[in-house]
Amino acid sequence: MGAADRLEVLIQRCYAGLDADQLRSEVLARLRGVLTVDAAFFATVDPATVLFTSVTVDEPLDAVTEQFIANEFGQDDVNKFAVLAGGRDPVRSLGQATKGDWAASPRYAEVMRPLGLGDELRAALMANGRCWGVLCLHRETADAGFANTEIQLVRRLAPHLAEGLRLGLRPTAFEAREPEPGPPDHTVWYAGAPPAGPGVVVLDTRLRMQSSSAEAGYWLAELGSAAELGWADELPVAVRSVAARMQFDQATARLKVRTRAGDWLQLQASKLGDNGQIVVVMEPVTPAQLGSLLLDLHGLTPAQQRVTELLLRGYSTRQIVERLCVSPHTVQEHVRASFDKVGVGSRRELVSALLRGSASRG
Numbered sequence: 001m002g003a004a005d006r007l008e009v010l011i012q013r014c015y016a017g018l019d020a021d022q023l024r025s026e027v028l029a030r031l032r033g034v035l036t037v038d039a040a041f042f043a044t045v046d047p048a049t050v051l052f053t054s055v056t057v058d059e060p061l062d063a064v065t066e067q068f069i070a071n072e073f074g075q076d077d078v079n080k081f082a083v084l085a086g087g088r089d090p091v092r093s094l095g096q097a098t099k100g101d102w103a104a105s106p107r108y109a110e111v112m113r114p115l116g117l118g119d120e121l122r123a124a125l126m127a128n129g130r131c132w133g134v135l136c137l138h139r140e141t142a143d144a145g146f147a148n149t150e151i152q153l154v155r156r157l158a159p160h161l162a163e164g165l166r167l168g169l170r171p172t173a174f175e176a177r178e179p180e181p182g183p184p185d186h187t188v189w190y191a192g193a194p195p196a197g198p199g200v201v202v203l204d205t206r207l208r209m210q211s212s213s214a215e216a217g218y219w220l221a222e223l224g225s226a227a228e229l230g231w232a233d234e235l236p237v238a239v240r241s242v243a244a245r246m247q248f249d250q251a252t253a254r255l256k257v258r259t260r261a262g263d264w265l266q267l268q269a270s271k272l273g274d275n276g277q278i279v280v281v282m283e284p285v286t287p288a289q290l291g292s293l294l295l296d297l298h299g300l301t302p303a304q305q306r307v308t309e310l311l312l313r314g315y316s317t318r319q320i321v322e323r324l325c326v327s328p329h330t331v332q333e334h335v336r337a338s339f340d341k342v343g344v345g346s347r348r349e350l351v352s353a354l355l356r357g358s359a360s361r362g
Contacts, residue, residue, distance in 0.1 A: 003034045010034070011157065014164035020044050020133075023164045024056040031137075031157075035150050039117060041068070041136040043237070044165055046255035047296060050082040050124070050131050052241040053257040054223075060115045061138070066207070069240055071107045074248035078105050085124035085131035091155040094120040095145040112138065119145035123154055127162035130296050132169075135161065169258055170297050194218055198283035201235075205276040207243050209235060219282040222259035242269045243278045256285065256293060264290060288355050295354075298341045307334040312351055 001009075010030045018026065024042045031037060043055040057065065071077055078097035084090045098104045102118065112120065118141040125133040137154070139145065199216025203209055212220070223236035238257045245253035246269035253269045264285045272279045287294055295305045310320045320331050335347075344350045 006030065006033045007153065007157070011160045014160040015167065016164075017167060018164065019168045020054055020165060021056065023161075023168060027161060027164075028056070028058075035153060036139065037137045038140045039115075039138040042133070044133045044169075045081070045131055046257065047130040047132055048293070049245070049253070049255050050085050050134070051238070051245055051253070051255040052134075053238045053255060055237045064111050064115065065237070066240075067111045068107075069237075069244045070248075071111060073241070073244040075106050077107050079120075079122045081122065081124055081131075081134045084122060084134075085126065089155075090124040090126050090131075091151060091158055092122060093146045093151055094122075096151070100145075113141070116141055121146045121151060121154060123158045123161075125158050125162035125165065127159055127166055128296070128299055128301065130162075130166075132162045132165040166297060166299065196284070198281050201239060201280045201282070202272060203235075203239075203243055203278045203280065205247075205278075207235075207240055207247070207278070210277070216282060219259070219265060222261055222263065223257065223265070223282075224260075238267055239280055239282075242267045243280055246270060247278060256290065298338075300338055300341055304334045304337050304341075307331055308338045308350070308354075311335065311338075311347060312355060 010027065013026055013030070014023070028037070028040050028042060031040075039058045039061050041055065041057045041061055043052045045051060046053055052069075055065075061068065072080065079092050079094065084092065094102055094105060094108060098108075102108045103113075108117075108120070112118070117138045119139045121137040123135040124131050125135060135154070135158070137146075195215035195218050197215055199213050199219045201209055201212045201216050201220070220236060220239070223238055224234075238255060242253045242255050255267050257265055257267065259265060264287075266283050266285045266289075267280055268283070269278055269280045271277070292305055292309070295308055300308060306324060307320055310323060315323065317328055317331050317335075320326075321328055324331075339345060339350060342350055342353050344353050
């Protein structure tokens, strides 16, 4: 099988209904069949904030995750993921951004070069105007940088990867998902029934956990994955990234993340007093509080979302026409498209699917 055929198979696998861990593992294995990759970082993100929510990372990058996150949220540098997600070109190499002077990047000088890594190819994985994940591929120093043909290959693949990550977060994907081999080991963190309320974690200035509430232990176990939690005191990347954003931006930071069981959590970080400590609150959120994220998950366009949001609030067709200044025919077209994408046949079913039914617990 040639490289072009292997790429087509890889693209097809993005639509196979794989969860994030499965998709990332398979993509990275197959991607190495079409171009040279010596190390990779592949993360899902909250599309509203581009903060990491889960990650798969290769050696030797796993040893410098803290430095990597600190650079991403606390240093001026090229090819930041949030910038790529908001720019015209979401795929760029370090060589492109620095015009071949890799050392102009603090990330290269302080993190990559000491590991023996050279050029880096970054992609914000965009679908329907939203970023669902980020991909970072590395080459060893001895190898040449990423060629234009390789950058074009990743540029072609990126939107399919984004769709794969989006599809894996939909409620229907969690309903169809095979149970993981063995439940999360909550006993390491938490003993008792699943909590209904928030959990609280206190971190020091190095983003190391100092204390936590009993409820936080359950949610920490739910946020972990086989790719992330190798030992009990390792914090999930979602907690680290929201804390790092707050620490370096000096503002409250939030993200929404789906747990392994299909629950949605909001993580909010803020400073605790003047001693530099950071408190992260992990709180379950309902589908009604998720807002446009649920509509994004089902692939609704902005126009379809505007109509559907009003429909969910109980507006009639006539009221939607008056509110949005569109024709009744346009409203009906958007409603039918929403039905098709969510997989329902009536307004009542749409409301149930998005606000009450399976969407509240994957």
